[in-house]
Amino acid sequence: MPQNKLLLPKILINSVPKSGTNLLTQIIKGIPKIYQGPYFGSGHENKVLNLKQGEMVISHIGYDSLFSKELQSRSIKQVFIYRDLRDVAVSMVYFINDKLHDHPLYTVFQKRLLNFEDQLNAVILGIDLIGKEKVNKWGLKNRYPGIHEEFHMIYEWRKDPTVCSLCYEDLINNESRDKVILKIIDYLWEDLNGLGIEKCDVLNLMKNNIDPEKSFTFRQGKAGSWREEFTETNKRNFKKTTGDFLIDLGYEVNNDW
Known part of the structure; x- marks a missing residue:
């Protein structure tokens, strides 16, 4: 993977609590050079907006249309996961x-x-x-x-077309997992040519980083x-x-x- 951090996205992992947050985090941390920043609770949206290239943070933020526009204006990619x-x-x-x-x-x-x-x-x-x-x-x-x-406003993010929304049940299903991870890759990069790496290689790196035993909440x-x-x-x-x-x-x- 090239060292140029300008090619790395700024990523907000937003989730309904107990919906596979740590699983999704492990998958995205499988991307080389992506590093994890702090957790930001509700009320700290301004800190989320200061993400750096290659940084990934986690939160459980309820839907807000103005916040969504701020994320877009700063080229921050939100990957959102929810569950039954x-x-x-x-x-x-x-x-x-x-x-x-x-x-x-x-x-x-x-x-x-x-x-x-x-x-x-x-x-x-x-x-x-x-x-x-x-x-x-x-x-x-x-x-x-x-x-x-407590949580219903977080689920509203799934209706936002600028967000990559994922269903936890699809992510843990062996038959659909690859498709979901490819959806994330396509969302994070419109074109992988500049990265000098094949999409299937990124998929395998992300998928192979899954380790439930390392999750405190699992x-x-x-x-x-x-x-x-x-x-x-x-x-x-x-x-x-x-x-x-x-x-x-x-x-x-x-x-x-």
């Missing part, structure tokens, strides 16, 4: 219990809601915080709003694992709070699931 919100909800419960102990719901799960069904309901429906639960670094003083309310990564965890009550509550969201995303054709 039901699997995101299940993964969040496990992640909070096992690793994310500073999340406001961790204390709720440890002290008040001790079984998985109730914990999943809290993630789906939201829950009022009481007592010491209100003292947290996340800034939630009274209530956790529920996962659809648990199972399966698609559709919600079916093993959702009770009928969880299903009713999810449908009540999300409406036709899954249909709009293409995960269901109706609400009879």
Whole structure:
């Protein structure tokens, strides 16, 4: 790969949490000379705009049309990944219990809601915080709003034509993974001739950099694992709070699931 960094893109990896962020990061870091910058949380969009050539950063930023235009004006490429919100909800419960102990719901799960069904309901429906639960670094003083309310604006990026939107389920499918990675390559470079490298070689470099064992947040990564965890009550509550969201995303054709 040539050393000329002017040929390297500036990349924002934006994602719905628990949707394969680390998998996508590993894939893009397989591109020679791409280096990873800091994670930027919501509210730090201005820092994202200062990306350098060859730099890649990660965030979970909700859709904003003005921010989208700023990214375009600075030639920053956004690769966005999302996942079935039901699997995101299940993964969040496990992640909070096992690793994310500073999340406001961790204390709720440890002290008040001790079984998985109730914990999943809290993630789906939201829950009022009481007592010491209100003292947290996340800034939630009274209530956790529920996962659809918390994340639905991030999903809106999939409608932005300037963004390379990826479905997590396609990325972990052996039959579709190469096609998805080629989509990323075509998005990052209109023409690979200036790089002096074949597209198939870039594909292999990106694909061969995948290593789930190096991911702190990786648990199972399966698609559709919600079916093993959702009770009928969880299903009713999810449908009540999300409406036709899954249909709009293409995960269901109706609400009879």
